[in-house]
Amino acid sequence: MKLNITKMIGCLTLGAALIVSLRLPAGAQTTSVLPAAADPVICTWKNDAKAAISFTFDDGTVDHFTQAAPMLEKNGLRGTFFIVINWIGKGNKLTWDQVKSLSERGHEIGNHSLRHWNLVATAEKGDQVNLEKEIVEPIGIIQEKIGVAPVTFAYPLNAHKPPVQAMVEQHHISSRIISKGYNGTTFNLETANRDVDSLIAKGGNWVVMIHGIDPALKGYLPFADATLLDQHFAYVKSREKDLWVDTFANVTRYQLTAAACELKSLKNTPTLVEFELIGKEPGKPEKNAPITLRIDRPKAIEAMQGNRKLELRTEGNATLCGDVLPNGGLIKVRFGS
Ligand SMILES: [Zn+2]
Structure with missing residues (x-):
């Protein structure tokens, strides 16, 4: 890393x-x-600042466009949205127009692979062709669709091992190794805000992983109440003097x-x-x-x-x-x- x-x-x-x-x-x-x-x-x-946070959103569900991004923007923040190429435009997932709009509004679009395969399993099978396809192919596709190539990568299922990581980092400026995950269903606002205070006190940085926002959308681990995330962003913003919040790419x-x-x-x-x-x-x-x-x-x-x-x-x-x-x-x- x-x-x-x-x-x-x-x-x-x-x-x-x-x-x-x-x-x-x-x-x-x-x-x-x-x-x-x-x-x-x-x-x-x-x-x-004493610490830095990047909020990252995985799997490209529509609520990232309809809820997460507006909540971030309302609080003057920008996030990183990790998309899976083959999921775009299907079911509850973002369309390319929505992805492009996020990028144009200052958010980062990151690479979360072509098909969300487990890359460690792929590497262990010795399937170098598909390993490279998963990691490299999205770069050109995203560049073509939105005009900006992704520079960071999030491992599907967070599965990473040195050989996979080496290939990923050959093609990206950084890859996400989770330092903090917000489970929407058990998210507690007071705990999350207190944890931000501790981060500032200790110094360092987090790359926060978030999945679903809207429970109605049936994404992964959505928030029981999405306004809690909004309130959390407002709290984070209030600590702005000591805390730098930016995309994973910019912090990297x-x-x-x-x-x-x-x-x-x-x-x-x-x-x-x-x-x-x-x-x-x-x-x-x-x-x-x-x-x-x-x-x-x-x-x-x-x-x-x-x-x-x-x-x-x-x-x-x-x-x-x-x-x-x-x-x-x-x-x-x-x-x-
Ligand atoms: Zn994922």
């Missing part, structure tokens, strides 16, 4: 670079030592980018911090997404990357620079005194 990189990212500080710049020749005056406070770091999550891109970058300090004075964000894999779009940097110094007045103005926010004594691009040019953050 590619996503365990987050723990490794932590804070990639400029500390080492600053120490080098402070090494003075023997006997030199040290009265002009640079302030130690400016210490740009790559934030683990966008906007320096952020993690991959943060892991593939390092900061290089160029200047550090009381009024100006200058540095570069070096992306070590410039050819891979998923490793070059915009990310957030934090400088533990208040009173920033302007942040630029090249000729582009960066998002700038002060949080307590820290400055957050958003929308920073790897290899996007020199970053200059100016501070007032």
